[in-house]
Amino acid sequence: MITNVHGDCPFYPLSFFMKRFTIVRYQRIVYCTGLYLAIFIWLGSAPSVIAQRSFKMPNETGAIAQERPSGNSIGVITTTGDTVFIAAGSNLNITTNAGAAWNIIGRSDGLYKGSPVAITHHKSVLYVTTAYDSSLAIEPTYGVSGGISISKDFGNTWSHIAQPTDTGTIRGPVVRTDARTSQPIVLNLVRDVMRRQTGFLTDSIYVVTIKSAIDNITFDIAVNDSSIWLAAFAGGLRRARIALDGTIGYFTPMPLPPDSLLEIKADRDYDFSIDPLEHYNHRVFSVISARDGIWCGSAGGINFSSDFGQTWKRYTSDQHHISGNFVTALAEQFYTESGSLHRVIWAGTNRALSSAEESGVSFTTDSGATWQTSLRGYFVNNITFDGKTVYVATSDGLFRSSNLGQSWERFITIIDQTSGDRIFTSEFTTIGVTPKSGTHTIFAGTYDGLGISTDDGVTWTIPRAYAKPGQKGNPSSYAYPNPFSPKYGITRFQFDKDDLSSDDRVTLSIYDFSMTPVVTLVKNAPIDQTIFWNGRNQKDQRVANGTYIYIIEAGKKKFHGKVTVRK
Amino acid sequence: MIILRRYLYIPTSYLIWMQWMVFSITTAAALYAGDNGGRAGSFLRLGLGPRARAMGDAYTALADNVYAPYYNPAGLPLIVQPEVAVSTGILSFDRQFTSAGFAKFLPPKAGFGINVLRSGFGESDVRDADGNATGEHIEDTQYTVMFGFALRFSEKFSAGIAPQWIHSRIYDVTASSVGLNVGALYQYSPVWSFGISLKNLLQKLQYSRNATGLGDETTVDKLPATLRLGVAHHHSLNENFSLVASYDLEKTSGYTLAHHFGAEIGWQNKFFLRTGLDQYDWTAGLGIPFDTFGEKLIVDYTVILDGRNGISTVSHDMGLYVRF
Numbered sequence: 001m002i003t004n005v006h007g008d009c010p011f012y013p014l015s016f017f018m019k020r021f022t023i024v025r026y027q028r029i030v031y032c033t034g035l036y037l038a039i040f041i042w043l044g045s046a047p048s049v050i051a052q053r054s055f056k057m058p059n060e061t062g063a064i065a066q067e068r069p070s071g072n073s074i075g076v077i078t079t080t081g082d083t084v085f086i087a088a089g090s091n092l093n094i095t096t097n098a099g100a101a102w103n104i105i106g107r108s109d110g111l112y113k114g115s116p117v118a119i120t121h122h123k124s125v126l127y128v129t130t131a132y133d134s135s136l137a138i139e140p141t142y143g144v145s146g147g148i149s150i151s152k153d154f155g156n157t158w159s160h161i162a163q164p165t166d167t168g169t170i171r172g173p174v175v176r177t178d179a180r181t182s183q184p185i186v187l188n189l190v191r192d193v194m195r196r197q198t199g200f201l202t203d204s205i206y207v208v209t210i211k212s213a214i215d216n217i218t219f220d221i222a223v224n225d226s227s228i229w230l231a232a233f234a235g236g237l238r239r240a241r242i243a244l245d246g247t248i249g250y251f252t253p254m255p256l257p258p259d260s261l262l263e264i265k266a267d268r269d270y271d272f273s274i275d276p277l278e279h280y281n282h283r284v285f286s287v288i289s290a291r292d293g294i295w296c297g298s299a300g301g302i303n304f305s306s307d308f309g310q311t312w313k314r315y316t317s318d319q320h321h322i323s324g325n326f327v328t329a330l331a332e333q334f335y336t337e338s339g340s341l342h343r344v345i346w347a348g349t350n351r352a353l354s355s356a357e358e359s360g361v362s363f364t365t366d367s368g369a370t371w372q373t374s375l376r377g378y379f380v381n382n383i384t385f386d387g388k389t390v391y392v393a394t395s396d397g398l399f400r401s402s403n404l405g406q407s408w409e410r411f412i413t414i415i416d417q418t419s420g421d422r423i424f425t426s427e428f429t430t431i432g433v434t435p436k437s438g439t440h441t442i443f444a445g446t447y448d449g450l451g452i453s454t455d456d457g458v459t460w461t462i463p464r465a466y467a468k469p470g471q472k473g474n475p476s477s478y479a480y481p482n483p484f485s486p487k488y489g490i491t492r493f494q495f496d497k498d499d500l501s502s503d504d505r506v507t508l509s510i511y512d513f514s515m516t517p518v519v520t521l522v523k524n525a526p527i528d529q530t531i532f533w534n535g536r537n538q539k540d541q542r543v544a545n546g547t548y549i550y551i552i553e554a555g556k557k558k559f560h561g562k563v564t565v566r567k
Numbered sequence: 568m569i570i571l572r573r574y575l576y577i578p579t580s581y582l583i584w585m586q587w588m589v590f591s592i593t594t595a596a597a598l599y600a601g602d603n604g605g606r607a608g609s610f611l612r613l614g615l616g617p618r619a620r621a622m623g624d625a626y627t628a629l630a631d632n633v634y635a636p637y638y639n640p641a642g643l644p645l646i647v648q649p650e651v652a653v654s655t656g657i658l659s660f661d662r663q664f665t666s667a668g669f670a671k672f673l674p675p676k677a678g679f680g681i682n683v684l685r686s687g688f689g690e691s692d693v694r695d696a697d698g699n700a701t702g703e704h705i706e707d708t709q710y711t712v713m714f715g716f717a718l719r720f721s722e723k724f725s726a727g728i729a730p731q732w733i734h735s736r737i738y739d740v741t742a743s744s745v746g747l748n749v750g751a752l753y754q755y756s757p758v759w760s761f762g763i764s765l766k767n768l769l770q771k772l773q774y775s776r777n778a779t780g781l782g783d784e785t786t787v788d789k790l791p792a793t794l795r796l797g798v799a800h801h802h803s804l805n806e807n808f809s810l811v812a813s814y815d816l817e818k819t820s821g822y823t824l825a826h827h828f829g830a831e832i833g834w835q836n837k838f839f840l841r842t843g844l845d846q847y848d849w850t851a852g853l854g855i856p857f858d859t860f861g862e863k864l865i866v867d868y869t870v871i872l873d874g875r876n877g878i879s880t881v882s883h884d885m886g887l888y889v890r891f
Contacts, residue, residue, distance in 0.1 A: 071697045089697050448696070466698035473700075480694040483705055483738050485778060487786075494698060507877075513662060513686065514612040515848075515873050516604030516822075536605075541821075543605030544788040545737050545774050547688045547707040549660045551876050558878050560660060562691045564705050566738050567774065567786040 065101035068463035069093045074445030077432030078119045079384070082439050084432055085126075086450065087116035089465055092128055094155065098434070098441040099452040099463055103155070110158030114146035122223035125246075126151040129218040129230075145213040145232070148221070152246075163216055164230065164238050164251030166209040200255055200266045200310075207253050208275040210235045220330075222289040227308070229254075229294055231287040234276045237296050239309060256281050256296065256303050257314040266310040280352065281314060286330040292367050295345060297327025302347055304368050315368055317354065322362035323373040326352040329380055335388035344404070346390065348380030349373070361392055361405060374405030382430040386440065393428035398444050400457070414444060414451040416462040421530035423448050423462065424490050448489065464530070470496035477552055477559035479533070483566040486535025486542055493521075493531040495552050495559045500527055504555030510563075511549045518543060527554060535565050542567075606821055607788035608733075608767055610686035610709050614845065615666055616654055617867035617886040621852025622829025623843020625813040627797025628752065628762035633670040633888070636680045636715030639750035639764040639797070640727030643678030644719040646670050648863075654886030659873055661689040662882075663708075676719040678727075684711040693738075710734045713748065726751040735772050746770025746790065762797040791820040809833045817846075847874035852884075863890040 071089020078085040086093040091106040107113050114132030121127060130146030145163035210216050220231035228248060230238040238251040257264045258272040259279045276282045281300030288295050293306035301316040317325050329348030334341060342365070350359035360376040361383065378394035385391065392399045398411040415422040423446050430445035444451040444460075451460045470476045477495035484491040493508060504527045510518040519538045522531050533550075537543055545565055552559040616634040619626035626634070630642030633650040649671040656664035663686060670680030687708035692700045710733070717727025729748040735741065750764035770790040775783045799813040815827040829843035829850075839854035852869030865888040873880045 073696055467694075467700070474698075475692075478692070478694060478698065480698040481696045482691065482694045487784075488778065489696075509877070510605075511660075511876060512604040512606075512609035513688075514604070514609040515875055516609060516612065517875055518604035539821075541605070544607035544609075545735075545740065545742075545772070545786065546607070546609065547691065547705070547737070548605070549662075549876075551878060553877060560878070562661065562688055564691060564707060564738060566740055566776075 066104050067101070068465055069099075069102055069450055070104045070106070071465050072449045073447040074429055074450050075115060075117060076119055077382075077384075077430045077443050077445050078121075079432040079434050079443070080121065082434050082441075084434060084441075084443055085119045085121075086432070086443065086445065087119060088450065090115045092116050092119065092155065098439045098454055099443070099450075099461070102463075105155045109155070110149070110151075112146040112149045112158075112160050114144075118218055118221045120221050120223055122225075124152070124154070125223075126155060127221055127223060127228070129221055131217045134214060143215060143217050145217040145235075147213070148218065148228075148230075150248075161248065163213040163218065164232070164235065164240075165211045165213065165216065166207055166253065200270075205255050205270055206273045208273050208277065210253075210276075219284075220286045220288075222287045222294065224289040227289075229287045229289065229296070231284040231296060233283060233285065235284075236274055236276055236282045237284045237287065237298075237303075254309050255312070256284070256298065257312055258282075259300055262314045262316070262319060264312050280325070285326075285328050286348075288330045288332055290332045290345060291343060295330050295332075295347075297330050297347060299326050299352055301325045302327050302330070302349070302362075302368070306367075313368065315371065317349070317357045320368075320371050321373065322347065322349040322371050323360035323376055324349045324351040324357035325354075326350040326357075326359075329383050331383040331385065333385045333388075333390060335385070337388060342388075346383045348383060348392075350379050361390075363405065365404075372405065374401070375399060375408060381428060382445075384431050384433050386433045386435055389433075391431045391433055391442070393431040393445070395427045397426055398428045398431060411444070411457050414460045414462065416530070417459050418461065419464075419528060419530040421449075421462045421464055421492075421532075423451055424532075424534075464492075466492075466494050469494045470498065475561065477550075477561050479550065479561065479563035482562075483564035484535070485567050486565060487567050490532045490534045491563055493533070493550065493552065493563075495554060496557070497527060497554070500555045500557060502527060506531070506552065506554040508550060508552045511551070512543075513546065513549075515549070518548060533563070535567075606791045606819075607772055608770065608790035610664070610684075611711065611767065611790070612793075612819070613656075613664060613686075615682070615684065616652065617852055617869040617884040618831075618839075618841065618854060619829075620845070620871060620884050621841035621843060621850050621867070621869035622811075622813055622831055623815075623827045623845040623848075623850050625797065625799075625815040625827035625829035625843060625845075627750070627764050627795045627815050628760045628799035629797070629811070629813050630750075630752070630762065633668040633680055634682065635670060635678075635717070635727070636668075636682050636713040636729035636731075636748065639752060639762045639795075640680075640715035640717045640729040640748060641725045641750040641752035641762065641764075643670060643680050643715050643717040643727055644672060644676055644725050645752070646672045646678050646680075648672075648890040650891075651889045652886060654867075654884060657883040657885070659876075659880035659882050663687050663689065664884075670715075678715075678717050678719075680713075680715045680729075682711075682713040682715075684713075685709070686711070705738045706736060707738070708736050715748075717750075723754045724751070731767075731770070733770065733772065735774075737774070740774040740776045742772035742774045742788075744770055744772050758801050760799045760801075762795070762799075764793075764795045764797075766793040766795070768792055791822070793817060793819040804832075807835055809836065841869070845871065848872055849874060864888065865890070 069088040070091040075087035083096050091104050094103040112130050114130035116128050117131045118129040128149045131143050134144045147163040148161040149158045151158045216235035218230045218232045222229040228240045237254040239254050240251040241249040253274050281298045283299040286297035296303040301314050303312050303314050305312045331346045333344040344363050344365050346363045349362040351357040358376045359379040362371050362373045364371050382393040389402045399408045401408045425446050425448045432443040434441045442453040449462050453460045467474045479491045479493050505524040507523045508531050509520045547562050547564045614620040614624040615637040626638045630639035631645035633652040635642035651669050653667045666684045668682040672678045690704040693703035713729045713731040715729035719725040732745050734743045747768040748766045753761045767790040772788045775785045777783050795817050797815040802810045811831040813829045817825040825846045831841045833839045837856045841852045843850040849872045854867045857864040867886045869884040871882040
């Protein structure tokens with residue numbers, strides 16, 4: 001049993017709970033804040049459907065297979081059978097053979113701009129939401145939703161739905177405080193749509209209109225036969241109906257219980273607004289369409305509706321003993337044991353505001369009647385399963401449990417045995433596992449690369465993305481990222497290996513401006529060894545800010561270049 | 568060496584010097600693996616001025632020109648004529664180094680000088696974590712201004728101080744700070760001089776940036792203080808030829824000892840050939856005077872063979888002196 005040796009994730013304070021929206025670059029929101037959606041799609045929610053293969057290999061679609069993913073910052077992983085969807089490098093990456101080949105789909109293929117944030121599919125229709133940087137001249141910048149990209153032909157062509165915003169007759173103004181400026185802002189309330197679309201009878205539930213895609217980012221998406229559900233942070237929970245001909249209707253803001261209530265019903269009279277600035281429970285991060293209904297995670301707990309949103313129950317840490325109210329991930333697990341099919345709802349329930357809360361996982365085997373918690377002390381980013389085994393990606397490690405959280409195994413540092421490359425972060429953003437009936441491959445996502453294991457985590461490969469040196473305008477050698485901060489990562493080196501044989505050896509040394517040797521990173525190492533620098537000198541002291549010279553001697557070839565340390 | 572002694576009188580002391588050089592080179596090579604680069608202020612450990620660099624950076628006991636604030640401010644009162652100098656380096660690996668300076672004797676017993684240095688690298692591509700160039704570029708530039716002042720306390724002894732201001736810009740962070748160089752010079756005889764200098768005292772560069780979106784974080788890069796002890800020997804070989812030999816022992820905190828050797832042979836005190844060993848780098852250069860507009864103009868050139876990078880690159884340093 002793992003004991004709690006860490007506090008809640010210190011990397012990203014939940015400042016948007018402090019009556020304000022945190023503004024950071026959207027990639028940090030997406031990749032580095034623990035706001036990763038928990039997408040686990042159980043094809044049709046039935047285990048028998050999992051083996052169905054809907055997506056084709058690149059050579060089947062006419063696309064050219066790539067050797068490696070298109071990026072090293074992994075935002076989300078979704079699996080179905082042996083097909084794995086990964087958000088990396090602003091592209092959708094698809095593999096069906098445990099990462100041996102990749103089909104990369106990007107903006108030029110019709111995917112909307114930005115980086116994929118949520119990926120799901122339903123009956124061979126693929127849904128991808130994206131987010132991008134508003135690129136405002138001033139810092140900090142704003143994350144903007146790119147809406148929903150939809151493909152009905154395995155990613156060959158795409159249609160697009162803009163991020164839903166609000167329309168309707170303005171009922172009246174309401175004054176809120178803008179956390180960025182601490183200035184009062186006037187927002188508008190509408191009610192017409194609410195009553196018409198949701199079936200709630202009350203005239204007193206208003207919607208604070210969200211008319212912009214800024215901060216209105218869909219972190220999670222769930223699709224079933226009749227509807228699409230979006231967990232859109234500032235945009236709250238939204239639902240659209242799917243007509244029989246596949247047409248997607250209007251995305252309606254769905255009323256979730258305000259912070260003062262644990263339950264709402266459509267036939268009751270209420271007086272509150274759907275307002276992410278007013279209610280933590282209206283800031284939504286995760287949603288799944290499960291066997292028994294819709295489960296939705298917010299900054300105020302877990303919400304469940306078994307009747308298409310007419311009734312909502314809310315589960316909180318203080319009333320129902322989930323570990324925390326900041327619900328970044330939701331997933332539905334099925335497994336067979338002793339001839340019986342079991343179902344468990346898991347949630348990444350992290351600490352929100354109260355010191356009584358604690359990050360961890362919470363799970364229920366009886367549709368929310370009772371909750372159990374585990375992995376306390378770890379900020380949970382994503383959850384997935386392979387049968388009874390649950391895998392959890394946290395901000396401080398990757399964990400696995402085969403006994404419903406009674407005990408956990410922690411994966412050790414992920415190192416590529418062949419190249420020597422390794423993942424230099426303990427923060428795992430996402431996790432995907434293909435089933436034992438197939439390749440049974442573990443895909444571990446971080447913002448420092450993707451780890452792939454086909455032997456249950458004993459050994460790993462890290463298919464690292466890089467621009468090929470000496471081609472397409474790239475220099476014959478370079479360091480990346482550049483500049484880099486030793487406080488937050490490392491830099492790696494690439495050089496042109498054409499005309500070099502596998503028998504050649506490589507030496508790489510770093511010098512400062514005065515040509516004083518700083519460190520020799522590798523000496524007569526194998527030519528394919530990954531070379532990285534942690535910004536330290538030969539005495540393991542952190543070097544000063546500045547630009548350094550690297551010199552590579554590889555076989556008969558020599559390269560040199562610059563790398564900048566900016567802590 | 569014996570053949571050379573047939574034509575030029577070379578004192579025994581010089582043979583001792585040469586033996587010491589061989590010993591030190593051997594020692595330096597043995598200590599090479601213990602070098603510890605990467606400390607702040609590496610741009611101030613390159614040397615300054617073509618004459619000094621041609622003499623292996625062994626200049627602490629010779630600093631009697633415009634570059635005294637850098638090597639040893641105590642040399643400022645020894646300046647005979649006002650000097651203006653500019654120099655520029657053509658350095659390997661896209662390094663950039665230029666300087667300008669002015670120095671003047673202040674009667675009766677003082678001297679002052681100012682040096683302005685610009686150092687850094689040419690622009691680099693910004694690359695993201697996937698290896699792609701973003702289109703942005705990295706600027707890495709440092710400006711250093713030294714203002715030296717020294718007093719001659721006796722015919723043989725002088726001491727000086729040179730506050731220095733550094734402004735550093737690295738991509739999107741900047742830092743500025745003030746530090747101090749101090750030094751003393753002792754002219755034991757017309758032949759022997761000894762110098763001591765302490766450089767980069769109290770100098771640290773503080774860079775702040777908002778790396779995480781959670782507020783500014785500050786990193787402090789403290790420049791390691793450097794102690795230099797120097798000795799120089801002046802000798803007339805005959806009526807036309809003079810010889811200067813110099814040696815500096817350098818200790819920078821966190822670094823192994825460094826040795827610097829230099830030699831300069833002059834003809835009629837006009838034309839000069841120089842060579843040296845700057846720790847590991849062989850250096851050589853020359854100085855040629857020109858009479859222009861009634862002013863004395865000296866052109867200096869130095870070539871430095873970078874000895875530590877394994878690929879034998881060459882750097883050049885060129886400078887102009889004008890003595891009024």
